[in-house]
Amino acid sequence: MKKAGVKKIIAVFISAALCGSLLSGCGAEAGIGKTSTGAAEGKKTLVIGSGQSAGTLDPIKAYNGWYPVRYGISQTITKMNDDYSITGWLAENDYFSNVDNTVWTFTIKDNVTFSNGSKLDGEAVKKSLENVFKNGERGVEYFTPVSIEADGQKLVITTQKPEPILPNKLADPLFCIIDTSVDNSKIDDNGPIGTGPYVCESFDTATKRCVVVKNENYWNGEVKTDRIEFVYSEDQSTISMGLQSGDFDAVYNVSMNDIGTFEKNSDYKIKTNPSGRTTIGFMNQNGPLGDKVLREAVLQMQDKDSYCKILLKNQYVPGKTLITSASDYGYDTLTDPNAYNPENAKKLLDEAGYTDTDGDGFRETPAGEPLSLRFVYYTGRPEQQIVVEAAQAAMTKVGIKVTPEVHDTQTVMDMQKTGDYDLLCMSINIMNCGDPENQINTYFKAGGTYNATGYNSEEFNSLMDQVHVSADPKQRKDLIKQAEQVLLNDGAAIYFCYPIMNFVMKKHVDGINSTPADFYWVDENTTVNH
Missing domain, CATH: 3.10.105.10 (Dipeptide-binding Protein; Domain 3)
Known part of the structure; x- marks a missing residue:
């Protein structure tokens, strides 16, 4: 297929995605993303454009686990910091191993719930991890568990070989913790039940557009944004123009051809970082x-x-x-x-x-x-x-x-x-x-x-x-x-x-992250201020 044809098709895709926005629809009524509050609902809505998208929201398939984490739906036992160090996220920081690094013990935080209100305990984490190895294909490239045992909030992972950096590996989105006790037969489209600040409302497998809404049962403080729409296009000019026209409040990874436009404009701010x-x-x-x-x-x-x-x-x-x-x-x-x-x-x-x-x-x-x-x-x-x-x-x-x-x-x-x-x-x-x-x-x-x-x-x-x-x-x-x-x-x-990775956003947007990990985009502090 010729490049020009590809670009036209992609442009149609992005137009369809934007026209399908639940903000207000295409046309003169309000304009997609022209305002970051959904006028019909009276709720704060943030629209993020990206050239990256999930093929499915099932985190154990290929590298799709990145998106439930990027979209704030799911979280992992541990988390990678900007200096590449690892700390607890759903687990406390008191994790430890035996001398030969074959037995690791974690304490799951006691105040965490899934978005459906179910309490997160060691057993729920155990079942989520077992799902990776039973139904996924990449788990054994990280480690091979001999056993995973749970007792209340305690989780003990025994591995076949020494695993000196197991906490690092558990920070990978492949291991994001989901509720496996619910019916996950439609997880590809509906997304997982996770512990993050947002819940998947819809995911369109054709346009790759994903809408998340505030998790009313979030365990780690107030979620400041009611709704976030992630809109996908691989056409870089469409992404950049969408930010300038007001279709997007923020854009992930603006191209080197367009970044200068935003660097010179005080209406925008840019977060950059060297990446891995x-x-x-x-x-x-x-x-x-x-x-x-x-x-x-x-x-x-x-x-x-x-x-x-x-x-x-x-x-x-x-x-x-x-x-x-x-x-x-x-x-x-x-x-x-x-x-x-x-x-x-x-x-x-x-x-x-x-x-x-x-x-x-x-x-x-x-x-x-x-x-x-x-x-x-x-x-x-x-x-x-x-x-x-x-x-x-x-x-x-x-x-x-x-x-x-x-x-x-x-x-x-x-x-x-x-x-x-x-x-x-x-x-x-x-x-x-x-x-x-x-x-x-x-x-x-x-x-x-x-x-x-x-x-x-x-x-x-x-x-x-x-x-x-x-x-x-x-x-x-x-x-x-x-x-x-x-x-x-x-x-x-x-x-x-x-x-050098970047997130470019309007000056009224806060709490969007650009990190070396590249899979922490939004969190409970992401907000739109007017």
Whole structure:
């Protein structure tokens, strides 16, 4: 599908979503989001635009747990702070483990209720965690429980292997606590019963628009906003224009092309933070990119400094390592053997027998087959189209044919899982638990749920196995740096850049969060002031 057509379809989607708003409908009566109070209901309503959306509100499916947490519906036992430390959220801070880190004991806070009024105790948490392992697929990538036991507010988790950072792992939205005693047969659409300040009122699987309302049974103080609407569009210009026109009160991750408009306008305020994210170009080794020489040539054609400085307008940090430069995991000390070197890239291809035998300007493989790479991406994050098209242009110069292929975010995630690509661009929060172990395993270790590239290194796998059981922070960091260097040496992926995340909002909006975790958007203090 041509890009122009995609943009038109997305624009129709956003229009439909906005017209369907329960604020007032489209037309001249009040205007969608033009005022942040729902005139018909006399309630405070906040409208947030985003290029990110859930495929379902069931937190145990894929990475959809991020959205019940982002939308304030659900919470986790522990929570990640801005400095990547971990504290209790639904649990007290008195959690502890035995000497070998195989038995962890938590005290669930005594004053917490689900949004339906049911008390949260150890048994409810136990059943929610068991649901992850029984009905989900990613739980065992974090830890394998031998048993989960509850006694009143006490929760005891016994694990198969030492789990020195289990509190970190339980902060992942996959483990958000939901009421499993209710009928959850329609959880995909209706959302879970959680403990957060908001309750899902509606979720449209077509437009991805989600409406949440105040949880009248919230356990942690007054909820200051009656209603929040999350409206989805992957068209970045639509998102930015919606904020300027008044359709949105706030927007997540305004593009580098538009952020300057809001920086210069006192009617808006901006929250920014370095994130744990890395924009990665995954290279599928089950096809032509199984040839390390070809991967090295692709890597050496990427002028990431220029991408970030010129095309991304200094809103991103040039990539080098898997883990963001905002954390202390080797960005300044590890060696990239495939740094930008276009002349050497050409030499590598020539010597390996990648030649243009038919004179069409593009090389064939050493076996004489056409060399053509599909580069899959989505537009929900503003840098992706830019870096993909820049990479395409760079590789064209050296005779590698690349065809960009754009889809919506969920489709790209599905393609990543199945390996339906040659190259695939994805923004991954490697530090989603305040520690990179699990995301590294998910995307690069043999058997990882989203490792469909065929990458399998015994050295890398062994290092990550050692990380898993190490309780010493320095040792963990050293082992992870070694694993990163193996990935660099193997030419496993393109690390394009690290984004600086933002939330742009009107000056009358407070309590919207932009954090390194990237999954705490709204809470009980989110409010609209006039």
